[in-house]
Amino acid sequence: xxxxxxxxxxxxAVLSSGGDAPGTNACIRAIVRVASERGMHVLGVSHGYQGxxxxxxxxxxxxxxxxxxxxxxxxxxxSRCKDFTTPEGRxxxxxxxxxxxxxxxxxxxxxxxxxxxxxxSQEHGIPIMAVPTTIDNDMHGTDYTLGFDTAVNVALEAxxxxxxxxxxxxxxxxxxxxxxxxxxxxxxxxxAGGADDVLVPEVDTDIDFLCEHLDKGFHHGRRSSIIVVAExxxxxxxxxxxxxxxxxxxxxxxxxVLGHIQRGGTPTARDRVTGSKFGALAVDTLAAGESGLxxxxxxxxxxxxxxxxxxxxxxxxxxxxxxxxxxxxx
Ligand code: F6P
Numbered sequence: 001x002x003x004x005x006x007x008x009x010x011x012x013a014v015l016s017s018g019g020d021a022p023g024t025n026a027c028i029r030a031i032v033r034v035a036s037e038r039g040m041h042v043l044g045v046s047h048g049y050q051g052x053x054x055x056x057x058x059x060x061x062x063x064x065x066x067x068x069x070x071x072x073x074x075x076x077x078x079s080r081c082k083d084f085t086t087p088e089g090r091x092x093x094x095x096x097x098x099x100x101x102x103x104x105x106x107x108x109x110x111x112x113x114x115x116x117x118x119x120x121s122q123e124h125g126i127p128i129m130a131v132p133t134t135i136d137n138d139m140h141g142t143d144y145t146l147g148f149d150t151a152v153n154v155a156l157e158a159x160x161x162x163x164x165x166x167x168x169x170x171x172x173x174x175x176x177x178x179x180x181x182x183x184x185x186x187x188x189x190x191x192a193g194g195a196d197d198v199l200v201p202e203v204d205t206d207i208d209f210l211c212e213h214l215d216k217g218f219h220h221g222r223r224s225s226i227i228v229v230a231e232x233x234x235x236x237x238x239x240x241x242x243x244x245x246x247x248x249x250x251x252x253x254x255x256x257v258l259g260h261i262q263r264g265g266t267p268t269a270r271d272r273v274t275g276s277k278f279g280a281l282a283v284d285t286l287a288a289g290e291s292g293l294x295x296x297x298x299x300x301x302x303x304x305x306x307x308x309x310x311x312x313x314x315x316x317x318x319x320x321x322x323x324x325x326x327x328x329x330x
Contacts (some may be wrong), residue, residue: 006035006038007289008052009103009127014060015045016074016117017053017081017109021133021147023271024074024108029065030279031106035240036062043100047077048109049084049116052093057100072150072264074108094124103127104281104286110134110145111311115295116308120151127291129282130307135263138182140313141305142296146278149270151262152180155266158258159193159226163212166224171247172214172253174236176229178262185262186230188322191328196225198325199241201233202316207241211248212330218251245292277302 014031016024028151035042044060045052068075083089094136097105097326104127107117114130121128132139135151155177166173175195183200197213199205214225229238239256246253267275278295281302285293293304 001138006040006287009040009287009289010044011041012101012104012106012283012286013043013045013097015048015104015108016077016078016133017048017107017113018078018188019110019134020072020074021145021214022072022133022150022265022267023146023275024070024133025068026267026272026275027131027133027146027279028075028305029059031283032060033062033282034067034283038216038283040287041281043102044076048079048113049081049089050079051092052096053081053083053089054198055096057096059076070266072086072267080112082221090116090120090123092196093120094126097126104291105130105218106131106282106286108133110136110280111139111314112134112309114193115311116291118311121292127286128307129286129291130294130310131278131282132294132296132310135178135185136180136182137184138180138315139296139310140315141294141309142298142303144274144297145261146271146275147267148184149268150265151185152192153268154262154265155185155189155258156192158256158261159189159195162256163224163226166226169252170224172224172227172242173240173241174227174229174253174255176231176255176257176259178259179230179232181232183230183317183322186228187317187319187325190228190325191321192227193228193327195228196329198228198230198322199233199235200230200317200322202319203322205233205235205241207235207244207248211245214251215249221273239313300303
């Protein structure tokens with residue numbers, strides 16, 4: 001244990017990397033406030049690993065993180081950085097970290113960002129903690145990634161609105177949601193939004209089966225239909241699927257791609273609280289002299305998982321939700 005009771009960890013740095021996720025600002029706030037309570041200094045790195053390589057580093061004070069908990073995005077800015085995937089890029093980053101006398105780095109991001117963080121730690125002995133921040137909820141080693149709940153609720157509100165116009169015009173709406181190659185957002189939104197079907201990358205899409213279901217529904221008096229389509233499926237997204245259905249059924253349809261609106265707005269209480277818990281645990285763990293871990297949540301409890309587990313596997317969406325969605329609409 002070091003003389004300040006933090007195992008010699010006096011100064012830490014934090015950065016966001018990859019796609020921004022709601023709840024990230026709550027997490028940054030918790031990191032700064034818990035570190036400050038422990039007498040540690042925090043440096044904020046702007047624009048992810050790219051900013052680190054550019055030396056975009058400045059102190060983050062308790063005051064600087066006031067009035068941010070209610071905002072989506074990340075106050076630090078983020079990026080996807082090619083240079084950091086090379087040993088040369090990481091060596092340069094390590095030199096900059098040493099120059100700033102940083103004793104530990106907290107990386108907020110997804111699996112790609114953590115792969116880089118683990119390599120930086122292994123190659124240069126830099127203590128690392130990782131916080132899973134991605135709306136996709138697709139990471140191994142945690143049941144929950146920050147931002148998922150907000151993304152789901154934003155998409156759900158959009159679907160509720162789309163229902164009004166769909167019903168008025170008696171149309172089929174194909175609503176595409178984000179998720180990279182994971183159907184977690186689509187399934188949650190599909191069940192909560194009462195969708196007539198949910199198409200996810202984890203399950204092959206059967207267009208004939210979908211058409212039969214839609215046709216039957218309209219013949220039995222259904223006036224409109226919502227089909228939730230996860231991006232990243234082999235069939236090619238909502239536009240491609242809608243066109244294939246139209247070629248068979250000729251029903252009036254529209255496509256709505258929700259896209260990046262799912263990452264903005266107001267973070268839900270779930271994401272603010274989880275972000276706060278994750279940030280506090282990341283600092284406490286570094287202060288305890290530990291490294292190479294990802295904070296996360298398993299079985300409703302905040303926990304720590306070896307970083308490698310996070311990127312040596314992918315978490316698949318809960319397919320029982322697909323069965324449920326279909327049971328409730330067929
Ligand atoms: O990984 C998070 C995510 O929001 C995915 O759902 C989506 O496919 C991707 O990022 C979009 O990335 P970008 O913001 O670079 O377009």
